[in-house]
Amino acid sequence: MSSSVKPSSVPGPVAARTLRTPDDLIGAGLAPASARAGLLAVAGQYATAIPPAFAALIEQPDDPIGLQVVPTPEELVVAPAERSDPIGDDALSPVPGIVHRYADRALLKPLLVCPLYCRFCFRREHVGPDGGVLDETALAGALDWLRTHPQIREVILTGGDPLMLSARRLGEIISALSAMEHVTTIRVHTRVPVAAPERVTDAMLDALETEKAMWMAVHINHARELSEAARASLRRIVRRGIPLLGQSVLLRGVNDSEPALEALFRGMVENRMRPYYLHQLDPAPGTARFHVPAEEGRKLLAGLRGRVTGLAWPLYVLDIPGGYGKVPLGPGYVDGAAQVRDPSGRTHRLERP
Ligand SMILES: *Cc1c(COP(=O)(O)O)cnc(C)c1O
Numbered sequence: 001m002s003s004s005v006k007p008s009s010v011p012g013p014v015a016a017r018t019l020r021t022p023d024d025l026i027g028a029g030l031a032p033a034s035a036r037a038g039l040l041a042v043a044g045q046y047a048t049a050i051p052p053a054f055a056a057l058i059e060q061p062d063d064p065i066g067l068q069v070v071p072t073p074e075e076l077v078v079a080p081a082e083r084s085d086p087i088g089d090d091a092l093s094p095v096p097g098i099v100h101r102y103a104d105r106a107l108l109k110p111l112l113v114c115p116l117y118c119r120f121c122f123r124r125e126h127v128g129p130d131g132g133v134l135d136e137t138a139l140a141g142a143l144d145w146l147r148t149h150p151q152i153r154e155v156i157l158t159g160g161d162p163l164m165l166s167a168r169r170l171g172e173i174i175s176a177l178s179a180m181e182h183v184t185t186i187r188v189h190t191r192v193p194v195a196a197p198e199r200v201t202d203a204m205l206d207a208l209e210t211e212k213a214m215w216m217a218v219h220i221n222h223a224r225e226l227s228e229a230a231r232a233s234l235r236r237i238v239r240r241g242i243p244l245l246g247q248s249v250l251l252r253g254v255n256d257s258e259p260a261l262e263a264l265f266r267g268m269v270e271n272r273m274r275p276y277y278l279h280q281l282d283p284a285p286g287t288a289r290f291h292v293p294a295e296e297g298r299k300l301l302a303g304l305r306g307r308v309t310g311l312a313w314p315l316y317v318l319d320i321p322g323g324y325g326k327v328p329l330g331p332g333y334v335d336g337a338a339q340v341r342d343p344s345g346r347t348h349r350l351e352r353p
C-alpha cells in the first residue's frame with residue numbers, strides 16, 4: 001500500500017484474531033500505512049485491541065464503531081483539564097483491587113484486561129493486556145477486606161472486564177463473595193457480550209450462578225453493537241435470571257444525536273436491558289475529540305423525554321472529577337419550588353408544591 005492511500009471504505013476481510021498492533025490495523029484497512037509512526041507512538045502509551053466480532057462491525061475507521069476502538073495520534077495530546085485518574089479512584093483504594101467511595105458498596109477489580117480498549121476509557125492509563133491481574137495474595141487480600149467490612153451490601157466486579165477471567169477463576173470469586181453473609185448483591189460490569197460474545201459460554205454462565213442477587217451492567221455506546229451474536233449472548237444471560245442494565249458514554253461522533261441515542265436505548269430495551277446511566281465523558285488524557293458539552297447532553301436527553309418509553313431513558317450522570325462521586329446532570333424540569341416544565345417547555349404551577 002502506498003503511503004498516500006486512504007483507509008479503505010470497504011470493510012476488510014473479517015479478522016480471525018484480535019487486532020493489536022499498528023501493522024494489524026494497517027493490514028485490516030483501518031489505518032493508512034503513513035500512520036505507522038504515529039500509531040507506534042500511541043502504542044507506547046495505550047493498549048489497543050479490536051476483537052473479531054467488533055472489527056466486523058466497523059465499516060469505516062471513523063464510523064461510530066471504529067471511532068471507539070481505532071487509535072489515533074491525537075491521543076498523545078493532553079488538554080489542560082485532563083488527568084490520569086479523572087475520578088480519583090486511586091485515593092479511594094484501601095487495598096489493591098478495591099475501590100471504596102460509597103458506604104454500602106465497593107468495586108472489586110480482579111484484572112485490568114479488557115476485550116477491547118476504548119479510546120476514551122477513564123482508566124486508560126491503567127488497563128491493558130499485561131500485568132493487570134491480581135495475584136492470589138492480592139486477590140485474597142481484597143476478598144478479606146470485603147469480608148471484614150459488613151457495611152458492604154453490594155460488590156461491583158469491574159476492572160478491566162471480569163468476563164475476561166477464565167470461568168474457573170470467575171467462579172471462585174463469585175463463590176467467595178456468595179459466602180459473605182452481608183453481601184446481598186453482586187454486579188458485574190462488562191463489555192464482553194457485545195465485544196466478544198463468544199466468551200459467554202455455558203461455563204461462564206455457570207460461574208455466575210449464585211444465591212445472591214446477580215445483576216449485569218453492559219457497556220454499549222451504539223445500536224450497531226447489538227449484533228446478532230451480541231443479542232444471542234444477552235439472551236443466554238437473561239435466561240439465567242440475571243437482569244441487564246445498559247451503560248453508555250456520551251461521545252462526539254458516536255452517539256451525540258437524538259436518533260443515535262434513541263436507537264441505542266430502544267435497542268437495549270428490546271434486548272431486555274434497562275438503560276441505567278448515560279455517562280458524561282470523564283476527562284482522561286487524550287480524549288478531547290470525544291467531548292460533548294453537558295449543556296448539549298441535557299438538550300439531547302430533553303428531546304427524548306416523552307418521545308421514547310420511560311424504560312428507554314437513562315439517568316445522565318457526571319462523575320465529578322477528583323473523586324466526589326456521581327451526580328445526575330438533568331435535564332431538570334423543576335423551576336423553583338412550585339413550578340415544573342413539561343417536555344415541550346410549557347410551565348405548570350403546582351397546587352401542592
Ligand atoms: C460508579 C461507582 C460505583 C457505583 O455507583 P452506582 O451509582 O451505584 O452505579 C461504586 N463505586 C465507585 C467507586 C464508583 O465509581
Ligand code: SF4
Nearest residue numbers: 114117118121160191
Ligand atoms: S471496556 Fe471499560 S475499562 Fe475497558 S477500555 Fe473500555 S471503558 Fe475502559
